Amino acid sequence: MPGGRPRGANFTEGPVHKHLIRLAGFMFMGFSAMTVSQLIETVYLGILGTEELAAVSFTFPVVMVLQSVAMGLGVGASSIISRTMGAGDREQVRRLVSHCLILVVTLLLILTALGRAFSEPIFELLGARGEIIGLVIAYMDIWFLGLPLFALSMIGTSLVRAVGNAAIPGVVMTVGSVLQVIIAPFLIFGLGPFPEMGIEGAALAFVIARTLSFAVCYYVIIFEERLLTSATADIVNSWKSILHVGLPATATSLIMPVSMGIITRLLAGHGPPVIAGFGVGSRIGSLMVMIVMAVASTSGPFIGQNWGAQKYDRVDTALSLANRFAMAWGVVAFVVMLLFGKMLVSLINDDPQVVETANWYLVITPLSIGFMGMTAIASSCFNAMGQPIPPLVISITRMFVVYVPMAILFDYLWGYVGIFFATSLSSVLLGIVAWIWNRHAIEASRRSRDAVVEAVV
16 A cells, blocks of 8 residues: 555653653643633624524533544544554554444444434434524534544544554544634635635535544545555454444443533533533533543553553653643633633623523533542553443443432522532542542453463463
8 A cells, every 4th residue: 555654653662751741742732732722613603692602502412422423433443443453463453443443434324323313302412402402403403414524533643542642533523623723714704705604604614624523634644654455354353442442431421421411401401501511611621621631531542552561650641731730720720710700700700690591511520620530540451451431430430320310409509500510519529539449440351361470480
């Protein structure tokens, strides 16, 4: 196949902190670009009106469901691929990547068709009514056209990162996000020769931008990293290996948007301005959350390669550095949002109820960002080790045993502000549980592996 030498890196050698900084730096660039593009889209829609802001806020749970499927499969493939890379089998890596993409394309086409067919009843269930549901459907009908390419780009960046290429995933996400920000105002407001499309223009800008991201990502996969093969032999076993982690990881990822749907339904009872304020606040807050999510997502490939190479001390060092950073950043995020959150909201929308809601969100939820990071880091570690069930149990426990019941109770006691307190408190509790469980699991796995080695010797 044409192309140059593969550029994947070996994470089993060299200073741990340098690998983590390089990985997290590029991923933070990409995540930040995506989050900023979403925030700027929110600014554009805020100019159109509160109804448009509320409409896009209603799309969050559905968008997260569809993204979660792609993320889960990407996690499954990344887990087995990083461990295979650590063991030194490059040809098996190519087979796994190719077989993964066949599986993903099939599932994405099915999901896109189902999503477009059932949009209206889904959003009615979430509480969208009247003019707002019309805006939601108009946005999503176009957004669904870009879903397959967007999801394939997400999975593609996970695969490239798993083989050690730190730069390309961040570059791909950044290029698409920058293009979306540039194109969107022309389509939304009808600048220059373009017609004014309103909320549909925002969705079309997403589709165009993510098409370019897809093209860049798969150029790298095919011609630079040379990760594709036409061989379909043993494809069923590849799918089993991927789905062993991928299915539980998908289920874990799906729990968040399902619970988000419940929370959106609760907030809908307080009126469109509260929903709009929640949407604005969550997008601003995402800027802070993305930093710890970048660290968590990039720790997976590093841990996977070193776990496959049985270099456990490097795994311990990586986890220690990642968790300490997450907690430190949580403190910084709280201070920044406390000082500047309200001002940022006012720049997007000056509706008093929208500003008040978003400000409450940005004062309360940053308290838990460090603990959210700990949970995400523990989940990445479990998946990289090939143990997908603990993250699933943690996620189910947080959402349905702690978060949702607490949100319902706190909503009854203190209104929508109580829901935000429930968000923060549940993240703190489960972050502690995830960290403790992960430490015990690592020690147990190491003892088991050592016992096997001693028995062989």
